[in-house]
Amino acid sequence: MWRFFFLAGLTCLFLDHVFTVDDVKKSGKRELVYLQLLTTNGFHAPLSLYPNDENTEDDWPEGMGLLTKLGKLQQYEMGKFLRKFYHHFITSDPGEVDAFSSFEDRSTIGLVTLMASLYAPTEEWEFLPGFKWQPTVLCYMEKKDIHDWNLAAVLSAMRLSNGFRPPPCATISFEMYKQDEEYTVRALFFNLTNPEMGADQDPHPLLLEGCTEYCPLASFVRFFAPVIPEYKKLCGKKIKDPEDVDMEAETTLIHMYADLKAWTTPLPM
Numbered sequence: 140m141w142r143f144f145f146l147a148g149l150t151c152l153f154l155d156h157v158f159t160v161d162d163v164k165k166s167g168k169r170e171l172v173y174l175q176l177l178t179t180n181g182f183h184a185p186l187s188l189y190p191n192d193e194n195t196e197d198d199w200p201e202g203m204g205l206l207t208k209l210g211k212l213q214q215y216e217m218g219k220f221l222r223k224f225y226h227h228f229i230t231s232d233p234g235e236v237d238a239f240s241s242f243e244d245r246s247t248i249g250l251v252t253l254m255a256s257l258y259a260p261t262e263e264w265e266f267l268p269g270f271k272w273q274p275t276v277l278c279y280m281e282k283k284d285i286h287d288w289n290l291a292a293v294l295s296a297m298r299l300s301n302g303f304r305p306p307p308c309a310t311i312s313f314e315m316y317k318q319d320e321e322y323t324v325r326a327l328f329f330n331l332t333n334p335e336m337g338a339d340q341d342p343h344p345l346l347l348e349g350c351t352e353y354c355p356l357a358s359f360v361r362f363f364a365p366v367i368p369e370y371k372k373l374c375g376k377k378i379k380d381p382e383d384v385d386m387e388a389e390t391t392l393i394h395m396y397a398d399l400k401a402w403t404t405p406l407p408m
């Protein structure tokens with residue numbers, strides 16, 4: 140069984156993991172079996188100065204377009220918070236995670252910074268005793284799709300855009316639960332204005348039209364089918380009809396999430 144974790148936005152990350160006996164749930168309990176996180180970058184320097192800008196490039200020592208110290212702190216604190224929030228699911232085993240970032244340097248740096256705290260090693264993973272950092276594999280998303288990768292686009296695909304640009308490090312999590320043989324998906328939105336404060340966040344549940352907080356997987360897939368370009372091509376091999384989704388729940392969802400970038404449509408940044 141896959142356990143799959145994907146963190147994206149302008150930065151992203153994947154995880155796969157073979158379940159052990161310990162992971163087998165007791166009957167009747169709703170258990171998180173799959174998690175995907177999409178996240179935006181922390182605060183970064185402007186891409187360029189505007190005419191008559193009082194600031195000079197020297198005012199942005201990290202470089203134009205790159206994360207400032209504040210932005211790095213935001214990413215780091217967000218990773219720490221997410222680790223705490225999902226402590227029952229995320230371990231510090233670096234083999235369980237695949238992390239993806241877009242090609243922009245700020246995304247790579249943001250991802251490295253976030254992973255530093257999200258996958259800070261517990262003692263068994265430390266390669267230097269007491270050193271609370273470990274390397275993890277990072278990958279890039281396909282270049283052609285980068286431009287349309289952003290959180291606001293995902294929110295608008297969910298018809299849940301509140302019209303505002305998401306704050307730094309805003310994150311959407313998609314949690315897939317299994318209860319007996321039933322799959323449900325819950326989506327949460329973490330959008331605190333000042334993630335650098337490291338405060339606990341009370342996420343907003345993102346309720347799809349016609350769905351409850353724990354949305355039956357079949358309804359979830361049905362909701363997204365029209366907004367996923369080439370849906371048939373992506374998912375058609377596995378499901379002829381979204382009604383059949385429970386049969387192939389995990390495979391389907393993994394495919395869906397792997398191609399999540401296809402949900403998004405170009406939006407101005």
Ligand SMILES: *[C@@H]1O[C@H](CO)[C@@H](O)[C@H](O)[C@H]1NC(C)=O
Pocket residue numbers: 301303305306328330331332343
């Ligand atoms: C966070 O998202 C919720 C739900 O869309 C919205 O009501 C709230 O205003 C947002 N907060 C910020 C700081 O963007």
